[in-house]
Amino acid sequence: MAANESYHKQQNIKNEKKLRELRASLPSFCERFFRGIEPTTASRTRIAYATDLKVFFTYLQTQVPKFQSRNILTEDITLLNEITCYDIEDYLDYLKLYTNAEGVTFTNDENGLKRKLSALRSLYRYFYFRHEIDGNPASQVAVPKIHEKAIVRLDENETAELLDTVEYGCGSEHQQVFHEKNKERDLALVTLLLGTGIRISECIGLDLNDVDFDNDRIKVTRKGGNEAYVYFGDEVREALLEYHRKRCSLTAATGHENALFLSNRMTRMTVRNAEILVKKYAKSAVSLKKITPHKLRSTYGTQLYKETGDIYLVADVLGHKDVNTTRRHYAAIEEERRRSAKDKVKLRKED
Numbered sequence: 001m002a003a004n005e006s007y008h009k010q011q012n013i014k015n016e017k018k019l020r021e022l023r024a025s026l027p028s029f030c031e032r033f034f035r036g037i038e039p040t041t042a043s044r045t046r047i048a049y050a051t052d053l054k055v056f057f058t059y060l061q062t063q064v065p066k067f068q069s070r071n072i073l074t075e076d077i078t079l080l081n082e083i084t085c086y087d088i089e090d091y092l093d094y095l096k097l098y099t100n101a102e103g104v105t106f107t108n109d110e111n112g113l114k115r116k117l118s119a120l121r122s123l124y125r126y127f128y129f130r131h132e133i134d135g136n137p138a139s140q141v142a143v144p145k146i147h148e149k150a151i152v153r154l155d156e157n158e159t160a161e162l163l164d165t166v167e168y169g170c171g172s173e174h175q176q177v178f179h180e181k182n183k184e185r186d187l188a189l190v191t192l193l194l195g196t197g198i199r200i201s202e203c204i205g206l207d208l209n210d211v212d213f214d215n216d217r218i219k220v221t222r223k224g225g226n227e228a229y230v231y232f233g234d235e236v237r238e239a240l241l242e243y244h245r246k247r248c249s250l251t252a253a254t255g256h257e258n259a260l261f262l263s264n265r266m267t268r269m270t271v272r273n274a275e276i277l278v279k280k281y282a283k284s285a286v287s288l289k290k291i292t293p294h295k296l297r298s299t300y301g302t303q304l305y306k307e308t309g310d311i312y313l314v315a316d317v318l319g320h321k322d323v324n325t326t327r328r329h330y331a332a333i334e335e336e337r338r339r340s341a342k343d344k345v346k347l348r349k350e351d
Contacts, residue, residue, distance in 0.1 A: 006207065007207065008205055008221045011205075015044060019043065022047065022050035022054060023050060026050065027076075028076075029075075029076060029077040033122075034049075044223075049119045049123075053120070055116065056091060056119070056120060058101075059098075060072055064087060064090075077133060080133045081133055081134050081135070084137050085138075088120060088141045095113055095116060096113070110146050113144040117141060120138045121139060124136045124138040124139065151298050152295050154286065154289070154291070154299045158286045159194060159299060161285045162285040162286060162291075163191065164285070165284050165285040166186050166191075166281050167187050170285075184239075185246070185261060185262070186281070187242070187243070188244075190281065190296070191235060193297065193300075194300055196232050196236065197230075197301050197318050198218075198230055198319075199223070200294070202220040203274065204273070206218060206261065207259060208247070208259075211244065213237065213240075213244075215229075216232055216233070216237055218230050223319070228319060247260065253265065255267075256268045275293055278291065278293050278296065279291065279292065297318070298329065300318075301318055301326070302330065311330065
């Protein structure tokens with residue numbers, strides 16, 4: 001890809017190619033669905049829908065007797081009229097544990113079932129709204145109940161220990177040599193995640209000119225393609241400046257000249273690269289917790305909410321479109337704050 005193409009444009013091109021491959025494995029009427037939802041969905045969302053719909057139509061072809069003698073790919077839109085809510089409920093039950101044609105076994109928890117039902121609901125809703133089908137059986141199927149899981153985050157001591165490990169290294173002599181080569185990059189990346197709460201995809205998507213040291217801010221591309229400025233404090237500024245000086249002396253591979261965070265191959269770091277990096281340091285610093293880049297985001301959100309008590313500010317900084325998403329994540333802290341209010345107001349002054 002051309003060097004002047006942004007990371008996000010490259011990703012969109014890559015996603016579009018992937019989506020075309022997936023659409024070729026679906027009934028032809030699905031083309032209209034994907035064309036119709038394109039203006040209101042991100043490319044990654046459409047890929048997820050296509051992947052889940054492929055599983056559904058494969059299930060019909062291989063597991064449901066009334067469809068096994070037919071070629072699902074050549075069916076027209078009337079196929080959807082033949083599917084009942086009971087077929088969909090059976091499908092969800094099948095998804096809990098199944099083996100595909102390659103012999104790979106898959107399982108789906110309640111989140112996976114909800115996502116796959118969501119893809120079906122979107123498909124049916126699209127065509128039902130346009131009067132192309134007679135009914136919407138997907139809307140008659142209950143959405144799996146999601147059980148909330150405790151949010152893993154770092155406390156202040158653990159945060160400090162993690163940053164110390166990133167800065168000074170750990171492990172064998174060989175590992176220390178490798179660490180010395182990358183410590184400025186690693187410290188800048190981890191400090192940036194902890195100090196701004198940006199997503200890992202937003203972090204590795206940063207270009208050199210997205211960092212504005214005059215205003216202490218970075219320009220990130222959020223989910224859905226919207227751009228936003230995220231501001232950082234002195235600790236982040238110091239780590240970024242140190243790495244920025246080193247980065248400007250490095251020669252990036254062709255097509256990656258603008259990337260802020262480079263891998264050892266001098267190409268833009270991938271999400272997988274960054275995940276491995278964070279887990280490596282976290283395993284040494286906080287061995288009792290399974291820390292991922294997203295846990296660093298949760299850590300930042302928790303600290304920001306504790307300091308400000310402003311759930312709307314936290315939602316805005318984290319890039320949540322719906323404040324209720326933020327509220328669910330930090331409900332325990334809200335409960336703690338409400339409990340602390342019980343002794344704040346005195347009805348009678350004590351003598």
